[in-house]
Amino acid sequence: MNRREFNKGLLATVTSFALIDSLFAYNAFGNNIKPIANHWAIKLNEFCSDLRTETITTTQWQEQISQLYKEIELTEILKFIDFDHLIKGFVYPDLGVNTKSVKFPKLAGLPEKTTFVKKIFGMRKDRAIIPHGHSNMASAHLILKGEMHLRHYEKIRQEEKNLIIKPTIDKIAKLGDNSSISDDKDNVHWFVANTETAFTFDVIMLDLNNKPYVIHNLDIYEKQDLYDGTLRVPILNVEKALKKYGKETHH
Ligand SMILES: [Fe+2]
DSSP: OOHHHHHHHHHHHHHHHHHHHHHHHHHHIIIIIHHHHTOHHHHHHHHHHHHHTTSSOHHHHHHHHHHHHHHSOHHHHHHHTTHHHHTTTOOOOSSSOEEEEOOOOOOTTSOSSOSSEEEEEEEETTBEEEEEEEESOEEEEEEEESOEEEEEEEEEEEOSSEEEEEEEEEEEEOTTOEEEEOSSSOOEEEEEEOSSEEEEEEEEEOSGGGSOOEEEEEOGGGOEEOSSSOEEEEEEOHHHHHHHHSBOOOO
């Protein structure tokens, strides 16, 4: 073997080692990096960024998050947001709910400041996230603990002091169930805790359409049936709404 042949052979060997090496590297990437890039929090942030840039519609955002939540084990989410720590010393109000901000742990591919607001909402039995509609907002809700009576309504139109709404969902939301609202789908929601305590994880997108968000508390018990599947319900200020709907009384 002359020197040139030796070099050629060496190069071939090196090349195949490099090739094999890169194949392993590829495998390593496939086995280790990919699942992290697929982390639910990264996907969630992606959906929210896409909604912010109007790459997807609000109803697509609602569908994507709902699908995502169906694919993840609830325990994985509870661990990631450190739910046990979040609810230590949680103060449950007598009327309505209390909230606590959620901080995601550091994760490659996840910006430190997410484009969405993330909070847990907690309440005692019979307390409510009082009935309300939204403008220029989208939010998604996952039941982390307990069980809730969940009602949704479509926002058909707004009058000066009323909202015209149409019932869409009336169910018992169980552990791991999720729901969402937007201007386009299931705009009004109302949760009442059915268990000793109940918690939701909320992903909230504010000020969509480059407009400030608005929340309208609704007096659903004062509904007027318009006999076309819709109801006219008065808009209430938050004090009156909390007093009337913050705590369910059983007779
Ligand atoms: Fe809401």
